[in-house]
Amino acid sequence: MSEFIQYTLQGLAAGGFYALSALGLAVIFGVLGVVNFSHGACYMLGAVIAAVLLAELSLGFWVALVVVPVIMFGFGVLMERLLVQWLLALDPLYNFLLTFGLTLILVEAVKLRYGVSGLPYEIPAGLGGQVTVGSVNLSVYAIFACVFSVVLCLAVGLLMTRTRIGMIVRAATEDPGRTRALGINVGRWVTPVFGFGIALAGLAGVLAAPTRAITAEMGSNFIIILFAVVVIGGLGSILGAVVAGFLVGLVEAYGVAYAPAYAQIVIFVLMAAVILVRPSGLFGREEVA
Amino acid sequence: MRSRNTTAVSAIAIAATASLALSACGGAGGPQAAAAGGLSDDKVVIGLLNDQSGVYKDLSGPNSKVAIQMAIDDYKAKYADKAVAKDIEIVTADHQNKADIANSKAQEMYDRQKADIILDVPNSAAALAVATQAKNKKKLYINIGAGTTALTGASCNKYTFHWAYNTAVLARGTAGTITQEGGKSWNIVYPDYAFGQDMNKSFSAEVTKNGGTVGQSIASPFPSDNFATFITKAGEGNPKVIGSMHAGGDLINFVKQFNQSSLKGKVQLAVGLMFITDIHSLGVDQFAGTQFTDAWYWNFDAENKKWADRFTEKTNTRPSFAHAANYSAAMNYLEAVQEAGTDNADTIVGKLEGKKINDVFLRNGEIRKADHAVTHDVYLAKVKSSAPEEWDYEDIEKTIPAAEAYGEANPACTMG
Numbered sequence: 001m002s003e004f005i006q007y008t009l010q011g012l013a014a015g016g017f018y019a020l021s022a023l024g025l026a027v028i029f030g031v032l033g034v035v036n037f038s039h040g041a042c043y044m045l046g047a048v049i050a051a052v053l054l055a056e057l058s059l060g061f062w063v064a065l066v067v068v069p070v071i072m073f074g075f076g077v078l079m080e081r082l083l084v085q086w087l088l089a090l091d092p093l094y095n096f097l098l099t100f101g102l103t104l105i106l107v108e109a110v111k112l113r114y115g116v117s118g119l120p121y122e123i124p125a126g127l128g129g130q131v132t133v134g135s136v137n138l139s140v141y142a143i144f145a146c147v148f149s150v151v152l153c154l155a156v157g158l159l160m161t162r163t164r165i166g167m168i169v170r171a172a173t174e175d176p177g178r179t180r181a182l183g184i185n186v187g188r189w190v191t192p193v194f195g196f197g198i199a200l201a202g203l204a205g206v207l208a209a210p211t212r213a214i215t216a217e218m219g220s221n222f223i224i225i226l227f228a229v230v231v232i233g234g235l236g237s238i239l240g241a242v243v244a245g246f247l248v249g250l251v252e253a254y255g256v257a258y259a260p261a262y263a264q265i266v267i268f269v270l271m272a273a274v275i276l277v278r279p280s281g282l283f284g285r286e287e288v289a
Numbered sequence: 290m291r292s293r294n295t296t297a298v299s300a301i302a303i304a305a306t307a308s309l310a311l312s313a314c315g316g317a318g319g320p321q322a323a324a325a326g327g328l329s330d331d332k333v334v335i336g337l338l339n340d341q342s343g344v345y346k347d348l349s350g351p352n353s354k355v356a357i358q359m360a361i362d363d364y365k366a367k368y369a370d371k372a373v374a375k376d377i378e379i380v381t382a383d384h385q386n387k388a389d390i391a392n393s394k395a396q397e398m399y400d401r402q403k404a405d406i407i408l409d410v411p412n413s414a415a416a417l418a419v420a421t422q423a424k425n426k427k428k429l430y431i432n433i434g435a436g437t438t439a440l441t442g443a444s445c446n447k448y449t450f451h452w453a454y455n456t457a458v459l460a461r462g463t464a465g466t467i468t469q470e471g472g473k474s475w476n477i478v479y480p481d482y483a484f485g486q487d488m489n490k491s492f493s494a495e496v497t498k499n500g501g502t503v504g505q506s507i508a509s510p511f512p513s514d515n516f517a518t519f520i521t522k523a524g525e526g527n528p529k530v531i532g533s534m535h536a537g538g539d540l541i542n543f544v545k546q547f548n549q550s551s552l553k554g555k556v557q558l559a560v561g562l563m564f565i566t567d568i569h570s571l572g573v574d575q576f577a578g579t580q581f582t583d584a585w586y587w588n589f590d591a592e593n594k595k596w597a598d599r600f601t602e603k604t605n606t607r608p609s610f611a612h613a614a615n616y617s618a619a620m621n622y623l624e625a626v627q628e629a630g631t632d633n634a635d636t637i638v639g640k641l642e643g644k645k646i647n648d649v650f651l652r653n654g655e656i657r658k659a660d661h662a663v664t665h666d667v668y669l670a671k672v673k674s675s676a677p678e679e680w681d682y683e684d685i686e687k688t689i690p691a692a693e694a695y696g697e698a699n700p701a702c703t704m705g
Contacts, residue, residue: 003525006521007518007521010517010518010521011518013517014515014517014518108342111342111346115346115347115570116342116343116344116345116346116347117344117346117347117348117537117566117567117569117570118538118541118570118571119570120570120571120572120575122572122575123549128549130549130550130551132551137551139517139549139550139551141549142517142549208514210545211545211546211549212514212541212542212545212546213514213538213539213541213542213545213571215344215538215541217344217512217538218514218538221512221513221514222514252515252518253518256518256519256522257518257521257522260507260508260509260519260522261481261508261509261510263509263510263518264510264513265510
């Protein structure tokens, strides 16, 4: 039984992290209708910038947690202004291909500058060690990452549903024409929302830095899992991303415990099953599908 | 829709034309045997085929070209006017860790770029593809970067040599030594692809042979970032040693997450294959105490250090064993050309087979005639707890003599 609890806790810890990582993807799709394939690369950039801040400027984890999202927000704004906005009116496939191409450029650029074997990063002081209760234990950092992620997801959820800004953004996505007719400048909100989504990807990267290999390719595999998360949760749904994040974390942990070789396949079996029963995902709106 | 269809059709047409053109190129040319004595095309061409952009770039990659150039410089300095090979050229290609690309690049090197020898080729699948090309084209091939024992086993051939290490050597060095020293109970986690499965088999066999037991062998998906639950599972049954057979980014993920688990300090971590570049990227403290088998270490003795200093002057980084092995292979090839007075592949094979070598990379080295494994002393290394200087990460705990590390010649090899 204690083993089951152990795996459940590890699954939840991973799930919180998946939820935060997928959140930006969900926000950008929800508001702009853009399937941002470069989300994995932006996650990677977040981790790489954190490692560079530490190595070159001795700025630690806590500073990176604030500075990196700001930098990535700027990067997202540039990306939207220079590239993404020109393709918004066209078939979503165009932006998908654009962001896919951007991913290749970002990954190769980081490889050129920082090589392929990765950058070092350590657990921040005070978050090392484990918490042990009976025979069950969890690393302090995993608990921190999970709680931090959940709090942030809740904050974003509240921002979108309980504030004026959130209301405008949601209205703009539901019906841009009528929102415009009410005297709201819809276009003004598109850029910051895109930047915000990219900033979230960067933040997830910082959170990953102490526990994962920081390499140019770190996002390439991860983006696949994130797509599974947002598809299961329902494209564009923030609540969906959070619930599906935990679901995927748990399924993966149980997979490892009881059928290790199939741990990752299980996630995609889950995804296929959800799509078959509910094509728009667990919390997706029907018209999205 | 009309315009899209037109685009698609023309794209298909272009692709088809391109592939036709490529296959035509592949068929052109053919091996040109050197005239008896003398050099083919009046020069020696060394082909370096490896990963120039992916996960194995840092441990070998472009810096291996620097190592080979050092060998060429040393050869020219040594023989000056008497050198048989006055014009020596290096051609390089990136196989991107794909066997099909390695296959076509090797073909291009041998046929069109007139390569007399191909060096390096990390990644087992790519390595085996090139071995087949070497056999068909009757041209030399010295593998350095790949680990598979098939190169000197079922897939061995007259023109293929395996210079630096193989998975069986790693298993004998690491699993054998740790088990003998008291680490009797093991759990192994391995990535679920050819290399990982091979390593798992070799390590399990070696642990058992030395009186130990392997409780669980757990396959992990490849690649993977989240190993927390795998580590928990590997800790079940309280083993003394957990063996990680991962490489590159997976290895770094595994070790980072192992260090954050409750097993750190209670269970010994043994790593199947590790390069100095891995330690450098993760930081020496993260790997502290980890034992592994190294084929060569730059700071082992004065001779290695001297060579490493020359290498560092040109590259600003310390050499991995693959860099030193590329130098050694190129140097010994050129020495054989010098001795034979020709670059004819069959003649060179005759010169290399059975040759005993002591150089900066090979200690008590011998090019074994039976299976073309280049046997030499290897080392059981332990990662230091802190680095006295950058790149000084390893304590060499034990030299494993060539005979012990390489065992008997592989009976699966028939030199077909």
